[in-house]
Structures are given as structure tokens and as C-alpha cells.
Amino acid sequence: MDKVAFENLQDVLEDEDFLLWAKEEKESLGAKALQDLIDKDPAQLLLVMEALDLLRKMQLQEIEVSEADISAESNRLMEFISKAENHKKPTGITRFLGRWSSVAAMLLFVTIGILVWKQFFSLQKIGTGYSERRDLTLQDGTTVILNSNSSISTASDFGKGHIREVWMNGEVFFKVAHKMNAQKFIVHANKFDVEVTGTQFNVINREHSQSIFLFEGNVNLHQNDNTLVMKPGDFYEYASSALVKKEVRQEAIMAWLDKKIVFENTPLGDVAKTISDYYGVQIHFSHDSVARKTITGLLANDNLADLLQAIGATGDIKIIKENQHSYRITAADGSN
Numbered sequence: 001m002d003k004v005a006f007e008n009l010q011d012v013l014e015d016e017d018f019l020l021w022a023k024e025e026k027e028s029l030g031a032k033a034l035q036d037l038i039d040k041d042p043a044q045l046l047l048v049m050e051a052l053d054l055l056r057k058m059q060l061q062e063i064e065v066s067e068a069d070i071s072a073e074s075n076r077l078m079e080f081i082s083k084a085e086n087h088k089k090p091t092g093i094t095r096f097l098g099r100w101s102s103v104a105a106m107l108l109f110v111t112i113g114i115l116v117w118k119q120f121f122s123l124q125k126i127g128t129g130y131s132e133r134r135d136l137t138l139q140d141g142t143t144v145i146l147n148s149n150s151s152i153s154t155a156s157d158f159g160k161g162h163i164r165e166v167w168m169n170g171e172v173f174f175k176v177a178h179k180m181n182a183q184k185f186i187v188h189a190n191k192f193d194v195e196v197t198g199t200q201f202n203v204i205n206r207e208h209s210q211s212i213f214l215f216e217g218n219v220n221l222h223q224n225d226n227t228l229v230m231k232p233g234d235f236y237e238y239a240s241s242a243l244v245k246k247e248v249r250q251e252a253i254m255a256w257l258d259k260k261i262v263f264e265n266t267p268l269g270d271v272a273k274t275i276s277d278y279y280g281v282q283i284h285f286s287h288d289s290v291a292r293k294t295i296t297g298l299l300a301n302d303n304l305a306d307l308l309q310a311i312g313a314t315g316d317i318k319i320i321k322e323n324q325h326s327y328r329i330t331a332a333d334g335s336n
Contacts, residue, residue, distance in 0.1 A: 194212060261274070267291065271295065
């Protein structure tokens with residue numbers, strides 16, 4: 001990639017509207033504005049696609065694109081670029097397109113545009129809201145259970161190629177259907193990828209927590225150029241830019257499948273993050289010392305009010321409802 005192309009990409013990656021759009025915060029004004037630009041001028045898709053590819057580090061392995069498809073897509077996208085150059089607008093990210101004059105750069109983005117479009121924009125998404133759990137069966141027979149505030153995405157032709165791929169966010173339990181042709185099943189999380197043929201495992205892919213627990217079978221865990229082979233009972237957590245193996249109790253990891261939650265000397269600050277993930281509420285603390293208090297217990301997790309009441313009973317704390325979406329935790333005696 002030449003220097004000008006790199007600078008253009010860097011500008012897009014630093015653009016606040018692009019970051020909101022990439023995070024699927026579609027209701028924000030900036031994301032809507034960027035989506036409108038893309039819808040009105042498809043040529044802009046090229047630059048956005050490359051930035052999105054780098055941002056999400058998507059795995060584009062084993063994608064079959066025929067020479068005829070590449071030729072057809074190249075001709076179509078070249079027409080878009082030509083039209084965009086003749087009808088450029090002075091606002092938005094279109095200011096970057098005028099600098100894409102290199103034939104090599106255009107061919108690079110034609111190829112990337114084809115791959116990322118096929119891999120990402122044809123995805124079908126299924127998700128859950130706060131306080132919701134969902135069980136479903138994929139086209140290949142794989143059982144998937146989505147925890148609260150979680151989602152999975154699959155390609156429209158899922159199960160028909162050499163590999164079965166799923167992109168996920170939140171917390172999801174997979175019981176992967178084994179195929180006679182040993183067709184791979186790959187789960188993409190932000191910090192790592194999971195490769196299996198038939199097994200059961202639990203993956204967390206949230207902003208503040210990324211981990212995987214293997215319940216049954218064997219999986220290959222990929223991070224960058226490194227591969228780890230997991231065995232049943234193994235638990236890896238992403239911390240300090242690396243996957244770290246830790247000892248955990250299976251009951252604690254899998255408790256959410258029975259609508260329960262386990263805390264083991266867990267700081268209230270971490271408890272607050274978990275509650276926010278499940279129920280979409282904010283938890284504030286009267287003082288940092290309160291956030292450092294720990295709790296231990298197996299609690300029911302199918303009702304926010306009951307969960308908060310149970311948490312309050314486990315320690316010397318008081319939980320105060322500030323409004324419908326916000327709570328404050330203080331020491332029971334009113335001190336720190």
C-alpha cells in the first residue's frame with residue numbers, strides 16, 4: 001500500500017462517525033450521516049470497506065471467489081469510482097476519494113471490496129435484548145444459546161462451503177454439530193477465533209471481558225499467528241494482549257444456562273459490569289472502597305430487582321435506585 005493510501009485509511013480509522021458506524025450504533029447522527037453517504041454514492045464503500053477490514057481484523061480464509069465474479073465486480077466498482085470522481089461532494093469522507101488516483105490502489109480496493117462485501121454485508125444477525133435469553137438451532141444442526149445482550153451473525157449461505165463461520169458478541173454457548181466431511185466451524189470474537197469440528201464451549205466477547213471455556217471435545221484457539229489446542233475443562237481469558245489459561249469451576253461458568261450467576265470473592269466493581277451487561281443499567285459507587293468490596297454466592301439471575309436484593313444481602317452495603325436505569329451502592333452505615 002502506498003503512503004497516500006495509508007494516510008487515507010488512517011484518516012478514516014480516526015473519524016468518529018466511522019467508529020460509531022462500525023460499532024453498529026446506527027441510531028447516532030454521525031453513523032446515520034455516514035450510512036447516507038454510502039447509500040447515495042456506492043464508490044465510497046471501497047474506502048470504508050478497507051478501514052472496516054483493518055478495524056475488525058476479519059478472517060477471510062477459504063473464501064471462494066471465481067475469476068468471473070472478480071472481473072464483474074471490478075468493472076462495476078470501477079464505474080462507481082468514475083462516477084464519483086465526476087460528481088464529488090465537498091463534505092464527509094468523500095474528500096478522501098479524490099486522492100485515489102493510483103491504478104494499483106483501485107485494484108487493491110476492488111479485491112478487498114468484493115471479499116469484505118461477501119463476508120460481512122451478507123451476514124444475517126440474530127440477537128437478544130437485555131434480560132433476554134434465546135435458544136436456537138442453526139441450519140447445520142448446531143445448537144446455540146444466547147445470553148442477555150448478545151448476538152451472532154452468519155452468512156446467508158452458512159453451512160454450504162468448506163467452513164461454517166459465526167461472528168458473535170456478548171456471551172454464547174455452542175454445541176456444534178459434527179459433520180461427516182469434518183467441515184470446520186469457526187467462531188470469530190474480537191480478540192481470538194475458535195476452530196472446531198464438533199464440540200461444546202462457552203464464549204464471552206464483551207467490551208471488558210473476553211474468554212472461552214471448553215465443555216466437551218477439542219478446539220484450536222487462534223490469536224494473531226499463535227494457535228492453542230484446548231482440552232475439556234480448559235479456560236482461557238484475554239488479558240494484557242494475550243490469552244491466559246486460568247483455573248475455574250465449570251459450574252461457575254455454565255451457571256447462566258440455569259439462569260443463575262456465581263460470584264466468588266468478586267469485587268463489586270466487576271459485579272456492576274456484569275449487571276450492566278445483562279440488564280442495561282448503570283451502577284455507581286459512593287466511593288472506590290465500596291467498589292472494592294467482594295461478594296460470594298450463587299444467585300438467581302432472572303430478575304433485576306431480586307438479583308440486586310440478593311447482592312445487597314451478601315455484604316454490608318446498601319443499593320439505592322436513582323432512576324429506571326441507574327443505581328448507587330453505598331456502605332450500609334453511610335460511610336465510604
